[in-house]
Amino acid sequence: MRAACPPLPAPRTPPTLAGDLAIWIFILAELLAFGVFFIAYAFARANNPELFAAEQLALNRDAGAINTLLLLTASYFVVRAVHAAEAGQSRHGARWLVAALGCAAGFVAIKIGEYAAAFSAGISLSSSTFHMFYLSLTFFHFMHVLLGMVILGALWLNARRGLYGPHNMNGIESGAAYWHMVDLVWLILFPLVYVIR
Template sequence: MASKEKAGKGAPVAARLGIWTFLATELLLFGGLFTAYTVFRITYPDLFHQEHLKLNRLLGALNTVVLLTSSLSMAVAIAAIRQGKKRLMQAGIVLTLVLAAAFLAIKYMEWTEDFARGLYPGSNLFFGLYFVMTGLHGLHVIFGMCVMLYLVVQGQRNRFSADYHTPVEITGLYWHFVDLVWIYLFPLLYLIG
């Protein structure tokens, strides 16, 4: 088969270029939301300040720590497999998965709290943005978890080695991107002035 033949040589280069291109699309997807945020924050600075006080900063900060740590464990997994340390890689990915789940659990608590206090996406523009932005980000976390689950299964089957670990690497790039989006979301939503 033609595809098999190619998979030997150019594949890692192609995959890396592919994922960077994909991240460029992702950037523009979130870019739309950041544009909307900018427009409305300039139009309604007081509303944004007053409404953002209703968010739980402690949980938001905790989530930032959780997600940053997950990026670290992901980086460890990649560094490990580059040296052929398969068990360390598995541990790194599993830890990333656990932290991602923790992130979602905390997010869930926050949203429940918000709903309980009558704060919904339709409440006002700030909360509209808050729910849409964190919601879309959350979907990206869930998608990343699915991919990592797949990596763990493949890792159990001994698919990755120092010579072949492209899927791990590109998942890592994706995961760092998801982390990076949160690094912008956190101050923009929780730490206004």
């Protein structure tokens, strides 16, 4: 009597890129732009470490740390929204997107407060090399957060309508990828500009 052959394993499906290819090209271009900014900042800092260290002390590190927590929490909520859509619970995912938008709004409010304090103290792009980099880098990121909020808002509208599901994940995955890029950039920007001396 012949022994039964074990069943052949199911063919593996190759991994696919989450979201649309166009969003990944856009993300890579944005990361390249931020990378150039970060390298320029590092060179400027290396040429004048005393000035950078002294002016860094005036920054509100608590505000920066709270903003880091807000962005990380928003990313967690976005992940939960994607998982809800994968499970066919798009409308439930919409609630997670509202929570992510709330965290993003908190980031924006704190950043505006930081800018208001800096401008009231007479700080501008021409105040010093450090302030030029601080304002340029953080404002460039700030604009990406605002765009991210627009994207999250569009995802929320679509999720409320039940448009996302296991067979229609492209939109929500693309939006989530963009938001995680915004988060990643801040995780580099915050220690670089606020913390490292």
